[in-house]
Amino acid sequence: MKTVNIHEAKTHLSRLVEEAANGEAFVIAKAGKPMVKVVPLEEAPVEEPKKKRRIGFLKGQISVPDDFDTMFAKEIEDMFYGEDK
Numbered sequence: 001m002k003t004v005n006i007h008e009a010k011t012h013l014s015r016l017v018e019e020a021a022n023g024e025a026f027v028i029a030k031a032g033k034p035m036v037k038v039v040p041l042e043e044a045p046v047e048e049p050k051k052k053r054r055i056g057f058l059k060g061q062i063s064v065p066d067d068f069d070t071m072f073a074k075e076i077e078d079m080f081y082g083e084d085k
Contacts, residue, residue: 002026003034 002024009016009028016026016038025039065071 001037003029005032006030006035 020038027034
């Protein structure tokens with residue numbers, strides 16, 4: 001597999017991308033240290049599609065109390081301001 005330095009990759013990017021698209025993968029190195037591997041899209045890992053969210057699948061199985069927005073308000077207030085005794 002061919003290795004090119006960053007300067008050469010910037011200078012010849014179009015040619016290198018064309019070669020990679022034709023199946024000739026290459027590595028781009030910085031100061032001789034390999035940094036990235038460029039491969040054709042067909043060889044690149046493909047992400048699995050995300051599962052669709054099923055909206056409403058728990059309908060009727062969960063109930064929310066009417067006082068949900070004010071639940072434990074007194075207890076929370078007591079934690080902040082102390083209990084009135």
